[in-house]
Amino acid sequence: MAHGPDLSLSIARLTFGGEVLYKDFHLNVAGGEVVALIGPSGVGKTTLLRILAGVETGFDGLALVDGHPAPLAPVPGLVFQDARLLPWLSCADNLRAVRPDVSNEVVAQALAATGLVDVQDKWPRQLSGGMQRRLGLARALLVNPRLMLLDEPFVSLDRVVVRELQALVTDLIVQSGATAVLVSHDPQDAARLAHRVVIIAGRPVQIVADLALDALPAQRSRTQIIAYEDRIETAMVESAL
Amino acid sequence: MSPALDPRPVAPRPKGEAWLGWASFLLMIGLWGAAALAVNSRFLPAPWTVIAHISWLTNEAHLLPDFAVTLGRAALGFVTAMVLGTLIGIALGRSRLVDRLFLNWVVVGMNLPAIVIAILCFIWLGLNDKALILAVVLNKTPLVITNIRQGVLSFDPAFDELARAYRLSRGQTFRLIHAPQLVPYLLTAARTGLSLVWKIVLVFEVLGSDSGVGFRVSLFFQFFDLKGILAYTLVFVAIVMVLEHVAISPLERRLLKWRTDQT
Structure with missing residues (x-):
């Protein structure tokens, strides 16, 4: 590797x-x-x-x-202490914000890799603090850092x-x-x-x-x-x- | 984070309470009807008389052309002022130099009496649509500039840092980060601006036009035709309500769905 x-x-x-x-x-x-x-x-x-x-x-x-x-x-892949999610974008779109070219499958994989399931269409505020951090981590992973x-x-x-x-x-x-x-x-x-x-x-x-x-x-x-x-x-x- | 972008959920209006708005409207008509019965109908025609008169004005007089002309002027003035005000507001909010240079102009524009601007425009350009629309734009633009400038100044720098760290382009940064933060300010500017534009277009039509709702209302005034004035007012109110409930409120709900969505 x-x-x-x-x-x-x-x-x-x-x-x-x-x-x-x-x-x-x-x-x-x-x-x-x-x-x-x-x-x-x-x-x-x-x-x-x-x-x-x-x-x-x-x-x-x-x-x-x-x-x-x-x-x-x-x-x-930058992970912020406050998650720093864009509140006006769905969870999936928060990921796509840093990689607009990725397919839905790749977004789903990044979410799954951080243990997030069925959150694509949710708003960040609908997630718990821990889940928001996971989403921030998934976003960092999406750029293949x-x-x-x-x-x-x-x-x-x-x-x-x-x-x-x-x-x-x-x-x-x-x-x-x-x-x-x-x-x-x-x-x-x-x-x-x-x-x-x-x-x-x-x-x-x-x-x-x-x-x-x-x-x-x-x-x-x-x-x-x-x-x-x-x-x-x-x-x-x-x-x- | 600016209060407009506070991610805490905003409680949506309960759906079952929509009838309260209609009940309030009917109450207003009822009170008007009761008052009309109590006083001389020459001074306050009853709502049913006015509604019947609207039908007559539509079929036999100039109600539709008058409203078409006024709506056209208001729409042109509104859109021009929104576009100009947004661009200038962004420039003032983003550049300290531009802000220092031109903020006082905006303050002056905000405080110049509308009537003075209208008279100057009519003197310089003549009694025509160009002068009327320019006067509307000059009156409305400073208000939009102020709102948008405030919106730009309240951008959350943390999101700009996110954009820089993930190497977002200027276009992506504007579309994904800046534009959504401006939406509440744009909606406020649109809503307050729309009500202002209506009023000043009518005043300017009274002052220097030979067409439109304002011109017609001034004719009704000369003949002490209260029925005509109230008929035009009622149609005017109906148009404003339709705009609010068919265009602005649904647009607001759609754009700010992230604050209210409970699913």
Whole structure:
């Protein structure tokens, strides 16, 4: 299976509201790697994801996706923390919005892959919070992404739904071989999904810990997950977060 | 997210209560009839007299041509103002420079008395349809601009970010993301605009035209023909109600189905 793209992010300087958010910041992600970016709320994690998605371009530096500047790279599969569904489009049309050329079968397959059945003609508001996140995930899958960018995809959901979605995301990334960057403030997300955990903090933001988690995400036992979670939490505490 | 786009469901009007609207209408006619019986019919003709008079005006006089002329003028003025107002409103909402340069013009346009605009148009262009329609457009356009500008300013930037992340083209972004957010503002502009256009077309017809409903009503006024005035008014109200219930409300229900659909 072909791996997803290598990522290379280098920010010389990025300011926000007069404050220097990033300065001399570098992050590399190998193709097919799942990296969790962990840090406190408001530190600037989503900003990194927006740069990699090619949405944020107002900074001194360079974001390369397989050697291409991020805005010119193939469309990433971006999953937002608020699902960000278009309320005036049916669920099926929300998917078609990002790939107008796909057939009904492909839309149905993307929905089925995320566990959504008989929702094509429903409006997004008629879905539960968990189902809306699944629909956001199905939309990301529809562009056949080689790069998945996940912005707090499990926040504000109940624990059972979070577990289901974490398993689903892990399966989908393993199946596609995509490179993935997951932004979260929760060590548990990283312990379950990531190959590598990058903890960021401070002003300007710096990488304060870079941890490799050995076991493959899909094969992790409960004990390993708990151990990784402890390890990440300890690193966060030691980094005075 | 702007209140117009709030995805929380809006309770649809219960179907069983439609009769209340008709009952209210019949009550209005009943009160009118009772008042007509109580006072001199010269000052307030009864509804049945007026309805019979409508039939006579239709068959023996100029009711149909008068309404055709007025409706044509109103439709032309309305469509032109909606198109112009929408384009200018989008330009003002999207460009801070254009907004800074021209917003005061819109404010002036909103507050210029309609009658002044009409008189100026009649002086400059003569007492003709061109002047009348231009006056209607100049009166109505600022209102559309204001509505549409407000709609553009309330676009949710989160959806623009979605469009950029998924590399949607400008056309796709407008069709899938911007146009649906403008719909409630367009509907408001259309509804308020339609009522305004009716009124000002009639006033301008009184002022400087030799045809149309306004012109005819002014003739009725000169002859103190209350029956004629009320007959034209009743037909006018009927047309407005038909437009509301046959065109605007169904269109609104269709375009905003996502807010009310319970299935």
